[in-house]
Amino acid sequence: MNVSYDLKSKLRKMELKKHLIICWVVLLAFCSGAQGISCYSCDTITDGKNCDDPFVDGTVKKNCTSCFTLKGEVSGVKGIARDCETETDLTTGCNSFEEDIYSGTLCVCTTDLCNDATRGPMATIMLNLLPVLVYIFLKLFEM
CATH class of the missing domain: 1.20.5 (Single alpha-helices involved in coiled-coils or other helix-helix interfaces)
Known part of the structure; x- marks a missing residue:
């Protein structure tokens, strides 16, 4: 027994x-991001609604240190840009800014394809919860 x-x-x-x-x-x-992360790269001026929210698609850049999404308005024209930073490590999180002719929010993240506005936060939550x-x-x- x-x-x-x-x-x-x-x-x-x-x-x-x-x-x-x-x-x-x-x-x-x-x-596995030690080699660098991948980020979406697009903007609503050249890529149209594909880069807008809800996000549809963008070119993928590799070997980035961080990804960012910039949502703003310049002289009354609204736009969104998503891209990759390779030179410096930006502080993660979102920061708003406002000047005379422009305003907006810059959000920085450091996981693969995190600048798509939907999957990024979930990937970060999963990584922190594991x-x-x-x-x-x-x-x-x-x-």
Whole structure:
């Protein structure tokens, strides 16, 4: 009877280790941006409504340090630009600005294709939640 319990315990630990390996592979897939990230590049002046919200499509640039979306208005003309920064690391988040003839919001993010206005925040949330989920998983199945 005790042998059966030991066997079940060992099988459970093996299954847990398998799940942990899968979690780490997923985590590494999210963190594979060491070579640079990819960003959408477009603007509503040259690309029309494809670059507008809701976002449809844009050219993809690679090896970026951060992505940004600039939504603004210049002399009464509204527009959106999405692009890639390769030279400097911009501070992530959104900042609004307003001057005499222009105003808008600049949002900067640092995950693949995060400047599309819909998938970016979810990817960031998932990346931040993964370690928490692994921790909860480990606590549920104490090794």
